[in-house]
Amino acid sequence: MNSAPALTRQHILDLLENVKDPEVPVISVRELGVLRDVEMSDGKVFVTITPTYTGCPAMDTMREDIVKELHNAGIMDVEVKQILSPSWTTDWISDAGKAKLKAYGIAPPEKTADIRALKGELPVVPCPQCGSKDTVMVSAFGSTACKALWKCNTCLEPFDQFKCL
Amino acid sequence: MKMTQQEALFQYCLRRGDDNLILSHRLSEWCGHGPQLEEDIALTNRALDLIGQARNYLQYAGEVEGKGRSEDDLAYMRKERDFVNVKLVELHNGDYAYTMARNFLYDAWHLPLQQALMKSADTQLAAIAGKAVKEVTYQLKTSADWMIRFGDGTEESHQRAQTALHALWTYTGELFTTDEVEAVLQKAGIVPDMAPIKAAFDAKVDAVLAEATLKRPADGFMMSGGRQGKHSEHMGFLLAEMQYLQRAYPGATW
Incomplete structure (x- = not known):
């Protein structure tokens, strides 16, 4: 049996680029600043996210979409952690993300x-x-x-x- | 028997969670009934912010308690006597001036409280506050604007806002009362002294009401009991609607 190529952090970041804000589907969770960190330990992937607004219902969807995206790529052992501090600010939206928002209206x-x-x-x-x-x-x-x-x-x-x- | 810090922290999280949860539920009742579309959206957005904050507090309460209760268990499966919100938030919605005056009084207390909690020795309470303070700032701005608009508006809007303030004032005392829960936590630097928060509330209320040409009601008899689970006649009806689904279909998800 061939062993799978070693998974890199960059590979996971590239995959997560496909996970969009469900309410604004042109901007990714990374561009939005919601994706805070990706770590790997003993073959397990830990993804850290932070909410935009505390009550934002899109957070649950983003969490599910992150897991689904990685599962579809064959990465099964995934844990999504949510942190509140430091609290999200619109300054974390990347310039590319801002340009996409504008183009979206x-x-x-x-x-x-x-x-x-x-x-x-x-x-x-x-x-x-x-x-x-x-x-x-x-x-x-x-x-x-x-x-x-x-x-x-x-x-x-x-x-x-x-x-x- | 003396209250442990863990018991006090659990109770404190419930208080913060219940205040936000019950006010959020009241505001959600405006959905589809707002006086204009933008206001309908504004009130439901605010309800959403508050329920987000309630979730954070009730999740943390469950964690601190350590008996495996989730935020949903705490919100939907507790009895009326176990809810520890202030009576102010459970009152009916009244007219729009009444709803907005309640929002304003709540926000004028909530903002300085959250600002002080950002310095809590408990990192989770500080993190929740750091997030909430941005939302509450925006909410206070909106509710203060409405008080000025009502008070400095027509004769009728002025009179309705003034009537609302008189009706609600007796419920504001409970926002500042403290007991053993706060005493235990204050000693550990987890919760703030309420005196500076009352001063900030007074200053904000005075400034906004002056601009609104409204009179601040005199302090007199103040309602109490909410923190001990003794609620007004409004609370049972509210819980009946809010908890119906989980009571009828325990554990239902979607």
Whole structure:
């Protein structure tokens, strides 16, 4: 019997690139900053994730999708651990991830250094459709825990904004 | 017999978990009934944040207790007398001003409490707080905005907000009362002294109500009993609905 080629951490990271946010299926758990670590010990794979929002129902789906993805690749001994600290911030969304959000029609979050939205001042959020800066917040809460609802006064389209956290 | 630190920590996690769980359930009742779509979404989003925090606390409570009870066991299989939330969160929803005034009073207490818990000697409580504090900041901003909008709005919105504050004020005292649970944990640096939290609550409430042109009700008789499992007449109905599925079909999953 041939022994299987040794599994590398990079191989697992590549596989996990296929696990997307179920609510925003263009961005991977790594690009989102939810995937915190991958470790291997005695042939067992430990994947560490952290929630975006504490109540986000997508977390359970992401956890199941990670296990499924690795099982499909023949990696059966998988444990997904969840940590709360350090707590997730939108700064962990990669630049490539932010570009994908924008292309998907979601205004990406600004940097937390520019945390005006949380402090009461509204940030300038350019419309992801037409780029206009003449936009207005319709609701501080949106279709998922991580988003707020905005409207563009130029192209008149509504859009989601990924809240800065 | 003196309470051990483990018993106190279990009770403390239940208190934090139950406050969030019961308020979350009340807010979820607004789903499909909000005065406008955006507000409907806002309240259910807030309910989701609170249930996430409740999950963290009840999971940890189960762990600390060490008897193998899960977050679901604690949420769905306990009796009314075993719930230790404050009465404020179990009250009916009232009108929109009443719901928002309750959210505001809760948030004005919850934010400084969570900020202080970030420095807890218990790393799990500190981690839960570090996560929650971001969400609660956002929630307090929203509920404070609504108090100002109601108070400084029309005659009717002002009057409804003021009526709500008067009705709810007697339930705020319980947020700050402490007993042996806090005493044991405070000695170990696990939970904060409530005096600075009360001061932060007072300052926030005064500032927002002043801007809203609303009057702060006078402190008088304050309700109590929730922390000891003695609840109002609203609680049984709430639990009947919240626990129905797990009571009728124990262990049901989807």
